[in-house]
Amino acid sequence: PNTSVHLAVDLGASSGRVIAGRIDGGKLQLEEVHRFANDPVMIQNSLQWNVHGLWAEILEGLRIAATRFESIRSVGVDTWGVDYVLVDENDQIASPIRHYRDARNNGMVERAFEILGGAEEGRRRMFEATGLQFMQINSVFQLLSAVEHNERSMQIADGFMMMGDFFHWLLSGKRSIEATNASTSQMLDPRTGRWQTEMIEALGIPTKLLGPVSLPATTLGNVQPSVAEVTGLKDVAVVLPATHDTASAVLAVPVDGFAPEKPDWCYISSGTWSLMGCELASPRVTEQCSEFNFTNEGGVGGSTRLLKNLGGLWIFQQLRKSMQRRGNEVTWESMVTQAESAAPFQLLIDPDHPDFAAPTDMLDAIDGFASKTGQPKPDAEGGYYRASLEGLALRYRVCLGMLEQLVDNRIETIHIVGGGTMNELLCQMTADACNRTVITGPVEATAIGNLLMQMVGTGVIGSGNPQELTTAVLQSRKLVRESFAVKTYTPHNAAQWDEPAQRFVGLAD
Ligand code: LFR
Numbered sequence: 001p002n003t004s005v006h007l008a009v010d011l012g013a014s015s016g017r018v019i020a021g022r023i024d025g026g027k028l029q030l031e032e033v034h035r036f037a038n039d040p041v042m043i044q045n046s047l048q049w050n051v052h053g054l055w056a057e058i059l060e061g062l063r064i065a066a067t068r069f070e071s072i073r074s075v076g077v078d079t080w081g082v083d084y085v086l087v088d089e090n091d092q093i094a095s096p097i098r099h100y101r102d103a104r105n106n107g108m109v110e111r112a113f114e115i116l117g118g119a120e121e122g123r124r125r126m127f128e129a130t131g132l133q134f135m136q137i138n139s140v141f142q143l144l145s146a147v148e149h150n151e152r153s154m155q156i157a158d159g160f161m162m163m164g165d166f167f168h169w170l171l172s173g174k175r176s177i178e179a180t181n182a183s184t185s186q187m188l189d190p191r192t193g194r195w196q197t198e199m200i201e202a203l204g205i206p207t208k209l210l211g212p213v214s215l216p217a218t219t220l221g222n223v224q225p226s227v228a229e230v231t232g233l234k235d236v237a238v239v240l241p242a243t244h245d246t247a248s249a250v251l252a253v254p255v256d257g258f259a260p261e262k263p264d265w266c267y268i269s270s271g272t273w274s275l276m277g278c279e280l281a282s283p284r285v286t287e288q289c290s291e292f293n294f295t296n297e298g299g300v301g302g303s304t305r306l307l308k309n310l311g312g313l314w315i316f317q318q319l320r321k322s323m324q325r326r327g328n329e330v331t332w333e334s335m336v337t338q339a340e341s342a343a344p345f346q347l348l349i350d351p352d353h354p355d356f357a358a359p360t361d362m363l364d365a366i367d368g369f370a371s372k373t374g375q376p377k378p379d380a381e382g383g384y385y386r387a388s389l390e391g392l393a394l395r396y397r398v399c400l401g402m403l404e405q406l407v408d409n410r411i412e413t414i415h416i417v418g419g420g421t422m423n424e425l426l427c428q429m430t431a432d433a434c435n436r437t438v439i440t441g442p443v444e445a446t447a448i449g450n451l452l453m454q455m456v457g458t459g460v461i462g463s464g465n466p467q468e469l470t471t472a473v474l475q476s477r478k479l480v481r482e483s484f485a486v487k488t489y490t491p492h493n494a495a496q497w498d499e500p501a502q503r504f505v506g507l508a509d
Helices: 051-068 108-115 119-130 139-148 163-172 179-185 197-202 225-231 245-251 287-291 314-325 332-341 362-372 381-407 424-434 445-457 470-483 494-507
Strands: 005-011 015-024 027-037 041-043 046-048 072-078 084-088 157-162 219-222 237-239 265-270 274-280 295-298 304-310 413-417 437-440 487-489
Touching: 005 051, 005 163, 005 245, 005 445, 015 051, 015 445, 027 051, 027 445, 027 470, 051 072, 051 163, 051 225, 072 163, 072 245, 072 445, 084 139, 084 163, 108 119, 108 139, 119 197, 119 287, 139 179, 157 163, 157 179, 163 179, 163 219, 163 237, 179 245, 179 295, 237 445, 245 265, 245 274, 245 295, 245 304, 245 445, 245 470, 265 381, 274 381, 287 381, 304 381, 314 332, 314 362, 314 381, 332 381, 332 424, 362 381, 381 424, 381 494, 413 424, 424 437, 424 487, 424 494, 445 470
Parallel strands: 005 072, 072 237, 265 413, 413 437
Antiparallel strands: 005 015, 015 027, 041 046, 084 157, 219 237, 265 274, 274 304, 295 304, 437 487
């Protein structure tokens, strides 16, 4: 039996943790070693990540793990997408490490289109080159903003890393750019996995920043001596998982299959964002995909994650902050209970409306949206919570319809993975709004996917060759099915959602 321990560092946009995993008795066993908050900080009007604080927490987690486990074999980091770090030739950080919600990206999508030939031609060119949905948070627009603002980093930087790569660099001393997270940059060709040099140059972004792209399961080397010393981790390999959290989460979906030609299941990776889509064998860079604004992100084993970013539990989470600001400390449980007892469909909100992207106060933003769209404000606190969940479920319904058109098949089952599966009200709403069976779990999909890919990279699962991942993925998913329970929700009042769904579509006009 192989009982070697692997450490997943899983950084989400609001919290991070270090989770140990090992296969024991034919099951994947998890143990949370360390958990910490990830709070961005406002520095001179720019929203930035506290990477020093995060690194200190990661080191602390690794130190605790080293005291707890003897045979630690590898460590790997996954994070949210799109954000990056620039370093100079002396291995110093060359620019502020910004949060994707920073306001400096405003207007950059339009600016990029203009540079690339105008609103229509620029959009067409960029989509054709990258197959990605347009979101101003994408790295390419952040870099364009740096170019447009004459940021010094554009002259002094000589290396670009996504967030996971950055922490792998700190761990191993080696620079790398892992493929799945790089695919969120909107600078890669989804067909070849290579940088779209011509487009990048046209935007004035220095291409010398962009090094070779590495596949998940690649071993970078061992933890570097300075890190080994402070953590006590000796001879531990740094192995690239799918560093994009969503790609790791999708790997941990408990299905029997991989990248089907005609998928009849889809996933929702549910957290601060909801990433809803299908896993496919190859990208769909089609007109319809562009029209629906879906993305072709890179998955493990050369698969494509055809998905859409939906506003997730962000609004729900921010409502809690609004309440705190009003001196009202509410727990998640009580928010769900209050949402449950609130009257349905009082106020419909579109979770993807720009008003909700980064408001100072979410409750005020919802009130503003209500009056703007001529709807009544909720009569009680629970009404706000309920509206944020119903809005999301309605969004899922619309997204499902688009997905079915894109993959030209009926989606029978929706798999929800991630922290959002704990919100059972939302899971039931999803089954009802979409009129489909919903299967939830595992809740720790991202960390699990991270661990699985490290096991693949160290030869614990599959052949150990990053080029031959199909069998390894099938084995990984089997292990997930055998290790973690799932929960099934069947639709029971689907018809109730028809009228609100029509109103909801009207909201977008
Ligand atoms: C989810 C996620 C999404 C990405 C968003 C911003 O955590 O990684 O996939 O679009 O965060 O990075």
